[in-house]
Amino acid sequence: MIDYIVVGGGLAGIAMAETVLAKGKSVAVFDSGLANASGVAAGVYNPVILKRFSGLQHAQEQLEGLRVFYERLEARLGVKVNFPMPILRRFFSVEEQNNWFAASDRPGLSDFLSTQLVKDHYAYVESPFDFGLVTHTGYVDTQALLRAYHSYLQDKGCFFRTSFNPQELVVSDDGVAYQDLRAHHVVFAEGFGLKSNPYFNHLPLNGTKGEVLLIRAPKLSLDAIIKGNVFVLPMGSDLYKVGATYNWEDKTTEATPAARQELIEKLTELISCDYEIVDQQAGIRPTVKDRKPLLGTHAQYNRLHLLNGLGTRGVMLGPYCAQILFEHIEQGTAIPASLDIKRFA
Numbered sequence: 021m022i023d024y025i026v027v028g029g030g031l032a033g034i035a036m037a038e039t040v041l042a043k044g045k046s047v048a049v050f051d052s053g054l055a056n057a058s059g060v061a062a063g064v065y066n067p068v069i070l071k072r073f074s075g076l077q078h079a080q081e082q083l084e085g086l087r088v089f090y091e092r093l094e095a096r097l098g099v100k101v102n103f104p105m106p107i108l109r110r111f112f113s114v115e116e117q118n119n120w121f122a123a124s125d126r127p128g129l130s131d132f133l134s135t136q137l138v139k140d141h142y143a144y145v146e147s148p149f150d151f152g153l154v155t156h157t158g159y160v161d162t163q164a165l166l167r168a169y170h171s172y173l174q175d176k177g178c179f180f181r182t183s184f185n186p187q188e189l190v191v192s193d194d195g196v197a198y199q200d201l202r203a204h205h206v207v208f209a210e211g212f213g214l215k216s217n218p219y220f221n222h223l224p225l226n227g228t229k230g231e232v233l234l235i236r237a238p239k240l241s242l243d244a245i246i247k248g249n250v251f252v253l254p255m256g257s258d259l260y261k262v263g264a265t266y267n268w269e270d271k272t273t274e275a276t277p278a279a280r281q282e283l284i285e286k287l288t289e290l291i292s293c294d295y296e297i298v299d300q301q302a303g304i305r306p307t308v309k310d311r312k313p314l315l316g317t318h319a320q321y322n323r324l325h326l327l328n329g330l331g332t333r334g335v336m337l338g339p340y341c342a343q344i345l346f347e348h349i350e351q352g353t354a355i356p357a358s359l360d361i362k363r364f365a
């Protein structure tokens with residue numbers, strides 16, 4: 021008998037598995053590896069909504085949780101995954117500059133928005149209205165994280181690179197049985213794969229397709245993440261991630277010529293040096309109609325739980341939500357109403 025089965029090995033599943041293991045409990049993780057937003061994500065974390073300069077609820081708490089969580093993982097895996105790095109928000113007008121200064125005075129934002137404008141910082145980035153500097157930001161190399169964590173679980177003998185079929189699950193009041201496994205709880209963390217889960221697919225997970233480019237630009241020499249109409253994220257070795265697109269109709273994970281064109285056009289507005297496109301990737305973000313995560317326990321089966329709806333912010337929300345769900349399962353603590361799946365009952 022093990023403590024937990026976790027279905028899904030993306031940012032949500034890893035956060036859950038790691039939270040469970042850190043408390044000395046046992047876990048088995050199933051991941052089909054088929055559709056995976058986490059492997060495509062730029063991995064940027066940022067406590068500010070950069071479109072309208074507003075704050076996020078619980079940002080400080082989430083950032084602190086993120087730091088502790090990824091530090092512990094790095095020590096355990098022997099791989100660097102968290103790269104703290106400022107974001108430079110490109111201003112499009114004087115009015116935006118003024119709005120920035122007004123926002124930087126507000127509680128909850130003053131810690132993150134610097135009042136020093138950044139001017140003429142890079143030779144090949146156009147910014148006639150300068151940049152605003154956001155602090156306490158950075159990115160998690162999600163591909164490195166997934167690779168290292170899956171192989172760590174594999175070495176422990178608790179990772180299954182296969183599809184989990186919810187139809188084969190036998191659920192009772194005191195546990196579940198799945199093939200040869202017996203467990204106290206199942207946490208489904210399937211991202212957009214939730215659509216095929218008969219226990220939870222009534223929930224309003226819309227899914228938003230996103231695409232990114234990987235480019236090589238030897239002259240660009242960025243030491244911060246640039247955010248204009250697209251972000252440009254330095255990954256080292258002259259490589260940069262550029263993204264992302266938002267498509268609410270297409271639910272496939274194929275990269276498209278239309279998204280490539282959109283990203284090229286936006287990038288051309290932002291940088292003026294030569295670059296080559298090395299790769300293009302697509303994934304479906306698990307987005308919810310009210311833009312909040314989906315956490316909770318099945319209304320009828322008290323052994324089945326959900327960790328999903330991390331939307332556009334899986335890096336910051338994963339560890340935070342996994343902790344809330346774990347405490348709910350183990351200690352019966354209440355899930356905040358705005359995150360609880362009961363809001364869609």
Ligand SMILES: Cc1cc2nc3c(=O)[nH]c(=O)nc-3n(C[C@H](O)[C@H](O)[C@H](O)COP(=O)(O)OP(=O)(O)OC[C@H]3O[C@@H](n4cnc5c(N)ncnc54)[C@H](O)[C@@H]3O)c2cc1C
Pocket residue numbers: 027028029030031032033050051052053054055056057058059060061062063064065182183184185186209210211212213214229230231232263264265302303304305306327328329330331332333334335336
């Ligand atoms: C282009 C793009 C850019 C993004 N940029 C950022 C960013 O900069 N910062 C940020 O924080 N977030 C970003 N995101 C969002 C982020 O990717 C998501 O919030 C996060 O990856 C969701 O993680 P997840 O584990 O819920 O889902 P996923 O990563 O999709 O993982 C779900 C996993 O479950 C597996 N699975 C599903 N069903 C089953 C089953 N029945 N059996 C076994 N396995 C199953 C899937 O194969 C998959 O591996 C971006 C997303 C995209 C697409």
